[in-house]
Amino acid sequence: MSARIDLSGLPNITNDVYVPYYYNVSRYLVLYGGAGSGKSVFVAQKIVFRLLTESNHRFLVVRKVEKTLRDSARDEIIGAIKSMGVDHLFHYSESPTGEMTIKCPNNSTIIFRGLDNKEKMKSIKDVTAIWIEEASELTLDDFTQLDLRLRGEHLTNYKQIILSFNPISSTHWLKVRFFDNKDANATILHTTYMDNRFIDSEYVRILESLKITNKTYYDIYALGKWGVLKGLIYTDYKIIDSLPKDAEIHRYGLDFGFNHPMALTEIMIDGNNLYIDEVFYRSEATTSEMIRTVKQTHPHIMSILGRADAAEPDRIKELRSAGFNVTKAIKNVAAGIDKVKSYNIYVTKNSTNIINEFNLYSWKLDKADNPLDEPIKLNDDAMDSIRYAVFTEKPLQIKPTLNTHAFF
Structure with missing residues (x-):
C-alpha cells in the first residue's frame, strides 16, 4: 500500500x-x-x-x-x-x-x-x-x-x-x-x-499579551513550563459523579463562540451548593449544530431557563425559534465571579473542559504580582457560561432624590 x-x-x-x-x-x-x-x-x-x-x-x-x-x-x-x-x-x-x-x-x-x-x-x-x-x-x-x-x-x-x-x-x-x-x-x-x-497571528498576539497581564500564566500556559499558577480565581471545588436529581434552582448558561469554544453548562443550586455539568463545549460549531446535538443528548435542557451571551441577540433568537427557553444574560464579570465563589462548588467528573478552565482561569496581575479585579480573557468560555447561569441580579438603579434642605 x-x-x-x-x-x-x-x-x-x-x-x-x-x-x-x-x-x-x-x-x-x-x-x-x-x-x-x-x-x-x-x-x-x-x-x-x-x-x-x-x-x-x-x-x-x-x-x-x-x-x-x-x-x-x-x-x-x-x-x-x-x-x-x-x-x-x-x-x-x-x-x-x-x-x-x-x-x-x-x-x-x-x-x-x-x-x-x-x-x-x-x-x-x-x-x-x-x-x-x-x-x-x-x-x-x-x-x-x-x-x-x-x-x-x-x-x-x-x-x-x-x-x-x-x-x-x-x-x-x-x-x-x-x-x-x-x-x-x-x-x-x-x-x-x-x-x-x-x-495564526491573532492567537500569537493573545498569548504574548500574557507577558504583561500575568507573567506566571505566560510561563506555564504559553511556554509550557512546570509551575504553580498565580492569581487563580477558583481555587476550591470538588469532583462528583453526577448532578443531583433535584435542587431549588435549575438553569443553564451559554457562551457563544466559533473560533473559541461554544460552551453550554447546566447548573443546579441547592442552598449554598452549586452543582455544574458540561453539556456542550466545541470550537468551530454553529448554533444550529449545537441545537441539534443538545436535542439529541440533553433534551431536558430546552425546557429549563437558560441565560445566553447578550451580545448575540440573533443567536438567542435562533435558540428561541428552536424551542429553547432562553433569555439574555446579565454581564457583570466581577459581581458574577463573586456570586459563583459564594457557593460550595461541585463539578461532575465528565466535565473535563470545565475542570481544565477552573485550573487555568486567573486574574490579571499588577507589576507586584498582586491580582487585579479583571480576569485574563483566555480559557474562560465555560467560566462565562457558568457565570451567566448563576448571576441573575440586575444592577440597583438609584433614582436621584430632591434635596429639600437646599430650600431652607
Missing part, C-alpha cells in the same frame, strides 16, 4: 521541529509544552503516517472522558488524513452505542475510547500503539493500566505510547514519572507556539 502513496510532501504540512519524530520508536514519546504548539496535530499526522506505512494496526486513542474525543483527537486525525490527500483510503464509522472507529484497507484500525467507560475499555485487545491525548487528565493508575495493555510481540509494528499535554502543576504525577525520574525508554520533546509556523 505504501508504494502507491506519495508522502514526499509530508514535511510541507508538518512543523519542522516534529519531522524527525515520525521515525521515533521509543516506548514512550512524551510531547509537552505550551498552548498552540501543534502537538496534537503532529500526533494525528504520525498516526496516519504509521497506518499508511505499516499494517495490521490497532491504534487506541484515549482521553479521560470519551465524549471529548469526537471534537478533539478524532477531528485532528480526520484533518491529518485530508491534509495528506488520502481521504479515499479511510472509512469513518460510529456505532449506535457511540463507538468511533477509523479503518484503513491494510487491516489497520483506530479505536477511540474514554477511560470513563470501563466496559468498553475491557473489550479492547491486541493494541499495537496508544495515543493519550491531554494526558494530564489521567491519574497514574489510569496510565499504568494503559501501559499494561501494550504488550506482546508484533512482527511489523513497534509499540509506542504517545502522551501529549500542557503542563500545569509541578506536583503532577507526569512530572514525577518522566521528568524527575529519567526513563531510558522515553523520548521527551518540549514545544511552544513559537515552533508552530501554521499558527
Whole structure:
C-alpha cells in the first residue's frame, strides 16, 4: 500500500521541529509544552503516517472522558488524513452505542475510547500503539493500566505510547514519572507556539499579551513550563459523579463562540451548593449544530431557563425559534465571579473542559504580582457560561432624590 502513496510532501504540512519524530520508536514519546504548539496535530499526522506505512494496526486513542474525543483527537486525525490527500483510503464509522472507529484497507484500525467507560475499555485487545491525548487528565493508575495493555510481540509494528499535554502543576504525577525520574525508554520533546509556523497571528498576539497581564500564566500556559499558577480565581471545588436529581434552582448558561469554544453548562443550586455539568463545549460549531446535538443528548435542557451571551441577540433568537427557553444574560464579570465563589462548588467528573478552565482561569496581575479585579480573557468560555447561569441580579438603579434642605 505504501508504494502507491506519495508522502514526499509530508514535511510541507508538518512543523519542522516534529519531522524527525515520525521515525521515533521509543516506548514512550512524551510531547509537552505550551498552548498552540501543534502537538496534537503532529500526533494525528504520525498516526496516519504509521497506518499508511505499516499494517495490521490497532491504534487506541484515549482521553479521560470519551465524549471529548469526537471534537478533539478524532477531528485532528480526520484533518491529518485530508491534509495528506488520502481521504479515499479511510472509512469513518460510529456505532449506535457511540463507538468511533477509523479503518484503513491494510487491516489497520483506530479505536477511540474514554477511560470513563470501563466496559468498553475491557473489550479492547491486541493494541499495537496508544495515543493519550491531554494526558494530564489521567491519574497514574489510569496510565499504568494503559501501559499494561501494550504488550506482546508484533512482527511489523513497534509499540509506542504517545502522551501529549500542557503542563500545569509541578506536583503532577507526569512530572514525577518522566521528568524527575529519567526513563531510558522515553523520548521527551518540549514545544511552544513559537515552533508552530501554521499558527495564526491573532492567537500569537493573545498569548504574548500574557507577558504583561500575568507573567506566571505566560510561563506555564504559553511556554509550557512546570509551575504553580498565580492569581487563580477558583481555587476550591470538588469532583462528583453526577448532578443531583433535584435542587431549588435549575438553569443553564451559554457562551457563544466559533473560533473559541461554544460552551453550554447546566447548573443546579441547592442552598449554598452549586452543582455544574458540561453539556456542550466545541470550537468551530454553529448554533444550529449545537441545537441539534443538545436535542439529541440533553433534551431536558430546552425546557429549563437558560441565560445566553447578550451580545448575540440573533443567536438567542435562533435558540428561541428552536424551542429553547432562553433569555439574555446579565454581564457583570466581577459581581458574577463573586456570586459563583459564594457557593460550595461541585463539578461532575465528565466535565473535563470545565475542570481544565477552573485550573487555568486567573486574574490579571499588577507589576507586584498582586491580582487585579479583571480576569485574563483566555480559557474562560465555560467560566462565562457558568457565570451567566448563576448571576441573575440586575444592577440597583438609584433614582436621584430632591434635596429639600437646599430650600431652607
